[in-house]
Amino acid sequence: MTTAAPASGRTRSVLAWAGIAAGVLVAGLGVAAIAGIGTMPAQGLLDPEAAGPEGSRALVEVLRDRGVEVDVARDRTSALAALGEGGATLAIADTAPLDDDDLEDLASAAAGTVLLEPRTRDLRLLLGGAQSAGFVDELTAPACDFPDAAVSGSVRPGEVFTADGLRIACYPAGAGFGLVGTGSGPDRVIALDATSLLVNRHLAEDGHAALGLNLLGGTGRVVWYLPALGDGSLTAAPSLGELTPPWVTPAILLLLGSVVAAGIWRGRRFGPLVAENLPVTVRASETTEGRARLYAAAAEPVHALDQLRRDSLRRLARLLGLGAADAGAIADAAAARLDTDRARVRGILLDDLPRNDRELVDAADRLRELEAAVHRTVRPERNTP
Template sequence: MTDVRPTSRRRAVAAWTVIGLVVVLVGILGSVISGAGQRAQRDALDPESAAPQGGRALARILAERGVDVVVARDRATASRALSEGSATLAIADARYLADETLTTLADAAPSVVLIDPSSRDLRLLLSGSRSTGVAPGGSVEPRCEDEAASRAGTIEPGDVFSAGGGVDGCYPVDGDAFALLTTGDVTAVDGRALLSNEHLATSGNAALAVNLLGATPRLVWFVPGIADADAGASGASLGELTPGWVTPAILLLLGAALAAAVWRGRRFGPLVAERLPVTVRASETTEGRARLYGRSRDAVHSADQLRIGALGRLARTLALGPAASAPEIADAAADRLGADRSRLRGILFDDLPADDRQLLALSDSLRDLETAVQAAVRPERNRP
C-alpha cells in the first residue's frame, strides 16, 4: 500500500503558499494605488509640483513678474514670512489648521487668497459663505467691480460658492452661485480648476491668477502639513461619518471570504487502500454476480463475461501472451485443433445469444473448446 500522506501535505503547503502570495500581491497593489492617490493629493496646488494638479507653472510666472514667492510648508515659516512685511497669503489646503490658527494667519496678511477653500474656511473668513456645487461648464464673464476679475476676462470655473453677508460674488453661475467670492481682503476661488498647471492656460485663468496672487511684491504660498494639525482641526473622521452597520458588515464579509477560502482551498488526496475487516470468498462474489446477470436477463452481457474468461485461459494455454486479440486466439486454437476458423470465431466472439437457452449452449461450447485445446496442447495429461 502506497503512503500518500507526504504528497497530500506537499499539495496543502503549495496551496497555502499560493494563497499567501496572492494576498501579498493584492496588498502591494493596494499600497501602490493608495500611494499614487496620496501623492496626487499632496501635489495638488503645490507651488513646487509639476504634476497636472500642481502649481509650479503659476509660481514661475509670478517669479518672472518680480513677485517674491515664499513657499511655507509649516505654520511657523508662514507666520515668520508674514511678519517680515506686507505680503499676500495664499492657502492651498487649510483642513489641518484649527479655526483660531486660520483666522490668526489671515489677520496677519493684508490680502488672503483661499485657492482650495472648504466650507469651514468660507464660513470663517467670508462671513457665512458656503460651497454650492460645481459649475455646469463653459466660459463665464465677470460681472462685478473686482479689478482683478475685470482685467482677467472670461474663465472656465469649477466649484462655485454662495455669498454670505458683506461678501461680493463674481462670475455668476446659475443665479446666486459664483466662481469667485471677495471681501476685498479675502478672496476664494477653486484653484484646482483655475490655477493648476493643467488649467492655467485656459481662457483668462492665468491672468486672474496673476492679478490675485501678484497684487503685492511678496507672496507667501502656505501648504499646511499634518504636523500643523491642532486638536479638533481636521473635523469628523471617516469612521465618525460612516454608518454604524458598515463595520459589522465588512467584518462579516471578511469572515465569509476567509471561510470560503478555507472551504475551497481544502483538497482531498488520492484514495488510500484499506484492508477490509472481513474476507469474501470468490465463489460468493461469482454467484452474486451470476444472480444479478440472471435477474437482468441480459444474455449478451453474460456471454461477454464468459468469453472474456475463456479467451484469457485459452491465451495462456496457447502461450500467446496477454496482448493477444480475440481473432488471434481464435485462429491459433483453430490451427491447433484443425477446426474451421469461422466456427471458432462464432463461439469466441461473433455469435450473440438471444435467450438463456442459447447462452447455456454457448457456455457448453466454450467449455468443450477449452477442454479440446488443453488436450491438443498437453496430450500426455489425457493418457491413461
C-alpha cells in the same frame, strides 16, 4: 557516471545559494523603496512644487518670471515666520488640519488672503457666512468691477459660492459666483476654486493664468502655505512602532535570525541524496493482486465491490455514450437499454452490499453479465465486452 553526479550536485548547490542571495537582495531593495516613499516630498493637489496635472508649479513659475517672490511653507511655523516679514499675500490650500484661531491668525498676519480650496468653515470665519452653491463648468465672464477679475477675462469657475453681504462677487454662474471676497488692502480675503482654475492642467485655459497672476502677484510676494497634520489640534495617528512594547522589535530580530540560521543549517545539502533516480516498474497484475490481498486481509468485500463497480460504470458510460454522467444516470440508461427492471440494475451497479466473499463473487458475476448484456445490445456483432 560517477564524476558527473558530484558535478551536478555542486551546480545545484551554487544555483540554490545564488537564488537565496538574489531573494535577499530583492527584499532589501523593496524595503529601501518602501522606506523612501515616506521621505518623498508632498506632490499633491495645489502643491506649488508639483509638476503633475493637479499641481500648481506652472503658476508659481509664471509668478517668478514676473518678479514675484514665492515662498513655499509646509507647516504653520514656517508660514507665520514668512508672513512676519510683512507685505506678503497668503495663498492657502486645504485648511482642514488648522484650528479656527490658527486660520484667523494667519489671515491677520498676511497682506491679503486667497483661499485656494475654501471649506465651509473658511467661508464662515473669513467671509461672513458665504456657502457653496454648486459647480459650474461653463465659460463665465467676470461681470463685476473687481479689477483683478475684470481684466482677466472669462474663466470656467468650477465651484461657485453665495455672496450675500459681500463686496466682491465675480463670475456669476448658476446659483452663485465663481469668485467672492471681502475687505480691501491687507484685510482682503478672496475665495475661489483653484482646483478648477490654477492647477497645471487648467492654467492655460481662457483667463485662468491672468486671474492667478492678478490675485497673487499684487504685493510682489506670496507665501504659499500647504497645512500639514500637526499644524493644529488634529494630529497624525500613532505609528505601529509607537504602539508596540519596546521588546517586540528585538524579539522579531531574534526570530528572523533564528530562521536564517535554521535555513543555513538545513540547507547545507541541496539535491537528492543519491546520484541517480532509480524508478521501479511494477506490473499492473501485481498491483491488482496486491490490492486484492489487502481487501481480503481486511475482510472488506464492500470496498472490493466498489472498485469493480467503478470500473464497470466507467466502461458502461463509454459504451452508452454518456460522457461524464453520474452513477444513477448510467444505471438508468443501462436498464432502459436492456428494457429490464430499473431497481434490479441499480441494485447490481449501486445498492447491493455483499456481506462475505461468496456474495462478493456473486455480485462480481452479476456485474460481468450485466455489462456483457449491454454490450450485446449496443454491438450485436460482438459477444464479449
